[in-house]
Amino acid sequence: MTPSNPAEAGIRKLLENWTIDGGLFANCVKLLPYWTPNGLLQDQAFLDDRQGLMGGRRLTAEVMEQGRPEGLQHMRQAFEVVETTLLADGRKWILGGNEPTVADIDGVWPFEWLMIDPYMAESLPEEFASEEKFPKTFAWVRRFMDEVKTRKTQGPKPTRLDGSAMKERVVGSSTEQEMLTVNDDDPLKLKKGDEVEVYASDYGMSHKDRGILVGLTISEVVIQNSKGLYLHFPRWNYRIERVQPPKTSPSSAPKTPSLRLIYHHASPFARKVFLLAHELGLEQAITLQKVVVCPIPFPGWSDDNDEVAASNPMAKIPCLLSSDLNGGLYDSRVICDYLENLALVTRKKDSRYWQLKALGACADGVMDAAILIVYEKRIREPRGLKLDEWIGGQRTKMLRGLDRFESAAKEELLIEPPSNGPASADGVAIVVAVATMDQMEFLGINWREGRPELAKWFSKWAGRQSFQQTTPEKEWNAGGSSKI
CATH class of the missing domain: 1.20.1050.10 (Glutathione S-transferase Yfyf (Class Pi); Chain A, domain 2)
Structure with a gap:
């Protein structure tokens, strides 16, 4: 399923960035059907969770109604791009061939979410996006989901893990730690051993992870947190800040008085x-x-x-x-x-x-x-x-x-x-x-x-x-x- 050459790998990477950083996901969120009685926006636990993730902004009906026209306009453009460029020559899959690749996985999920996910029913009015308007794109999404259904029957049934079991597996693993380096020519001028905070700069930026810098490359930053765990983050749309010690100014401070304890x-x-x-x-x-x-x-x-x-x-x-x-x-x-x-x-x-x-x-x-x-x-x-x-x-x-x-x-x-x-x-x-x-x-x-x-x-x-x-x-x- 992997791309066969660097050019295909580049297309796959562009799709990965387009669906997240290029705004597709954000515009899909604007199309959440806020009026349906059993939809996500009627789930208070979901709304509370998203509010914390989004730094206090709540997905109210008024907010959703205001943003919906912009979301429709942008997603219609997205359907247009897939229809008239990536699939324009009639190919079955993004990179050609007879089987899907990771490029299809990176590109298909926002469209599948809008078209097939039951929570998104009624999110796409037919006058903006329909099988008649974008036949190649709709066929691609359905073809991909048919492949998913087939592959599920061929592979072993996955084991569902809760948070505790997942933590136990991660903390209890004995895999050998890879060699990590810190680039000495990075523009941030960070050094190995610096205490830093890492957090998203585009979404969910209210949570910050703190730890000691152990790895820094063009595309990845790695910190070791207070529990000894190695946390890996991409560099794209993530901010790294050196933790500053509490401000002290001994040079400008008045003379320390005599103290007796x-x-x-x-x-x-x-x-x-x-x-x-x-x-x-x-x-x-x-x-x-x-x-x-x-x-x-x-x-x-x-x-x-x-x-x-x-x-x-x-x-x-x-x-x-x-x-x-x-x-x-x-x-x-x-x-x-x-x-x-x-x-x-x-x-x-x-x-x-x-x-x-x-x-x-x-x-x-x-x-x-x-x-x-x-x-x-x-x-x-x-x-x-x-x-x-x-x-x-x-x-x-x-x-x-x-x-x-x-x-x-x-x-x-x-x-x-x-x-x-x-x-x-x-x-x-x-x-x-x-x-x-x-x-x-x-x-x-x-x-x-x-x-x-x-x-x-x-x-x-x-x-x-x-x-x-x-x-x-x-x-x-x-x-x-x-x-x-």
Whole structure:
């Protein structure tokens, strides 16, 4: 069924482009019979799906009626082209011969959709396109569908796969990865390893796939997404954009004030703040003041309550003192906002931004639940006041939070930390919350079990300097600054 020479391959390629990029499909859509009671445009699920694909534009009866005359005019031209050029000499198939080829497949489907598909009944008025007006074209379409019917009886019956089965086959395949190259003379000046987004520029452009660039040729772009899958896209009518790191302008930023972080290295909230400082390159400006605090008088745990309370009335850590502010900054979310502001980080406040903010709040909840269990076990239990139901309730919160992180990783909401810029405060909060499960082994939570995508995402942080420099097992180094 393949073309026999380059000229025929060129005709096939032109037909492929004509039916999609040349506007045939778009004009067929304009002919959807919006007035039929059982048609596609009466299916609300279909309309919702198309609205999302088309960037918010809905296929209403008014919209369809307005576009229908233009669709008819263009499709009549298309019938005319096939009738008077491609099939004008009486041939049975586009490339000649006695059997159809892929050129017929690429060319026939818009015409078959209008002529034969039951959902498109009444789409073509006979005064515009009929067997009498375009006999060769109509005969070609019917001849092709007769061939399809015959071939179906000759081949094996296909197996229907649902989305889950298809995913399992793709992810579980063991085919050898082909050698991929990145053209060094591409006009976009992209390099292998760049983080990019790829999306359609003509239709369905609201969805963007993000990943690491692994292949780029004249006709194809290949990225590896956060799940490790290789996604292949054509270059035609697809846009590739390098993912820009959050905007920072250290050269134009005012002088960083002197900062003092009141902390303890065992506190996950303190780690969250100091890890972000490393991400932003602000650790050099920070002096560390190690303290011990506790909600109640407790020898060895509450020794510094009064001193910390002078800066934070709640006597909680972390607390940040800045030379350009009166009083302390708390809690960790406020401190992180302040640090990002110092680094002149700006982020686009799109839907992804707000979803990550919610995940960051969930991470804070996970860490808070862990600390409450610490108090229950280390303070209340020795006094005979331990409440197992309370501990169970906190564990349930943590498990729900971890499950939400797993879902976010599957949804690709959680992506790898950037290679050329700082991670977000919310991403930092999530990784610290997960790491807390390993830090506090007495919690008894094997968070990796049943959460493979979260484990894969977490592993990307293991070699990151900010993560390594803020482990709770050892004292932290504030970039050479003195400690108090």
